[in-house]
Amino acid sequence: MQSDVYGNDVHHDSKGITFKAVKTLVKDGIIKSNLIPAFAAGFLAVMYHNQSFFSNVPLLLMMVVATGLVIGGVAALNNYYDRDIDSVMASKQSRPSVDGTFSGRDILLIGYTFLILGEVLLFSINPTAGTLGLIAAFGYAVVYSIFAKRHLLSNTIIGAIPGAMPPLIGWAVIDPNLHLLAWAMFVVMFLWQPPHFYALAIRRSDEYSAAEVPMLPSVKGNHRTRRSIVFWVALLLFTPIMMTELGTWFVVMATALNIMWLVISFNRFRPVEDDNRHAGKVFIFSLNYIIVFFVMIIVAGLLGNF
Numbered sequence: 001m002q003s004d005v006y007g008n009d010v011h012h013d014s015k016g017i018t019f020k021a022v023k024t025l026v027k028d029g030i031i032k033s034n035l036i037p038a039f040a041a042g043f044l045a046v047m048y049h050n051q052s053f054f055s056n057v058p059l060l061l062m063m064v065v066a067t068g069l070v071i072g073g074v075a076a077l078n079n080y081y082d083r084d085i086d087s088v089m090a091s092k093q094s095r096p097s098v099d100g101t102f103s104g105r106d107i108l109l110i111g112y113t114f115l116i117l118g119e120v121l122l123f124s125i126n127p128t129a130g131t132l133g134l135i136a137a138f139g140y141a142v143v144y145s146i147f148a149k150r151h152l153l154s155n156t157i158i159g160a161i162p163g164a165m166p167p168l169i170g171w172a173v174i175d176p177n178l179h180l181l182a183w184a185m186f187v188v189m190f191l192w193q194p195p196h197f198y199a200l201a202i203r204r205s206d207e208y209s210a211a212e213v214p215m216l217p218s219v220k221g222n223h224r225t226r227r228s229i230v231f232w233v234a235l236l237l238f239t240p241i242m243m244t245e246l247g248t249w250f251v252v253m254a255t256a257l258n259i260m261w262l263v264i265s266f267n268r269f270r271p272v273e274d275d276n277r278h279a280g281k282v283f284i285f286s287l288n289y290i291i292v293f294f295v296m297i298i299v300a301g302l303l304g305n306f
Contacts, residue, residue, distance in 0.1 A: 017106070021096040025079055025110060026072030033290065034166045038067045040294040040301075041170030041185050047301035049175060056174065059125065063173040066121035067166060070133045073115030077141045080107040082149075089207040122169070128176035129169055136165035153214050156197050164189035184242035188293065191236050195229040195265065196286035202226075202279035222275040226265075229282060233258070233265045246300040253296060261285055 042060045046053050079086070079097040083104070086092035096102050102110075115137055123130030139162030148155040167185035171178055201208060201215040202222055208215040217225040240254040263269070264285050272278045 017096075017101060021101045022110065024094075025076050025096050025102060025107065026114060027075035027079075028072070030075060031068045031071045033287075034071050034163075035064055035068055036291060037185065037189060037294050038166035038170035039064055040297040041167035041182060042173055043170075044181065044297050044301040045171045045174035045179070047304050048179070048181065048306055050304075051174070059173055062121055062125060063129065063170060066118045066125070066129075067133070067169055069114045069118030070122070070137055071118075071166075073111045073113070073118060074137050074141045076107055076111030076114060078145045080104060080111060081141075081145050085150075085211040085213060088211050089204070091204060091207060122173075125173045126176050128178075129172040132165055132169045132172055136162040136169070138162075139165075149213060151214070153216060153219055155214065156194050156201070156216065159197075160190050160193035163193050180242060181245060184239060185294075185297065187242065188236065188239050189290070191232055191239065192286065192290055194232040195261075195282060196290075198225050198229050198232075199279040199283035199286065203276050203283070222279075226272065226275075226278070230262070230265045233262050237262070245306050246297075247303065247305045250296060250300050254293065257289060257292060261289055 039060065042056075042063055043053070046056050046060070076097075079095060083098050086095050086098045092098065097107055119130055119133055119137070122133040140159065144155065144159040144162065148158040152158065164186045167189060168178060168182055171182035171185075175182075198216055202217045202225055205215070205217040205222070208218040216228060236258045237255065239258070240251040243254065244251055261282075264281055267278050267281075
């Protein structure tokens, strides 16, 4: 498949470039979902160090814009390299990187422009934030997209490392000496990603097989993937221990949230009769999980009982 990246089969007649097409290219949905953890971590850092939120609003806004640009740039570069894969996956046919909206040159221009602008902003805040952004960008665009995704069964786990960087970036703009709480949020985002993406991969297993991408359900089957989902969700049970500074209420609620996801992963202790339906439930809960968790982080910052 790799030899087809620059092939004619992924280029069609040019279409009109719209704002919507650009948003789709840079995966605005992924940008939004990653900015919540980044902002929550930055907000918690402000509250943890007893700083004024209002005086830090410009800095947090700059971080949000910069992080969004970096994520969008990396997403565009990922779309550029994945054109051969996406062209044979039914769920990706509407992507502007394969339907003729953008040429390869257009995609690279947008991707690198977003990435460079984002990194300039992050480095203007402090070197730690900028370096973390670079690590995330390189890890996802090069290590994951170019190598791991196409060659390793552990691709999802490898991709989860750069995918978990937003909380570290958010905290670093306030406190470059990354506190344990920042690393705890990183760990939560890291552990959250495998079950989230494995559930999605079950629903698209046939597509990944057709594209020759070694996703876990395509190679090892759905039963093995369900066991892996349970394993990764179970690891989340230990994460509240790293966040006791946020108060007993937070530890209890985070633990309850983890238990709820674990029960859903076990299909409420009943036999799984429909893999796609079960995976859909796990996936939907994972989307709610990450939002609820980081809203709790913001509430913990507001309460300030450190």
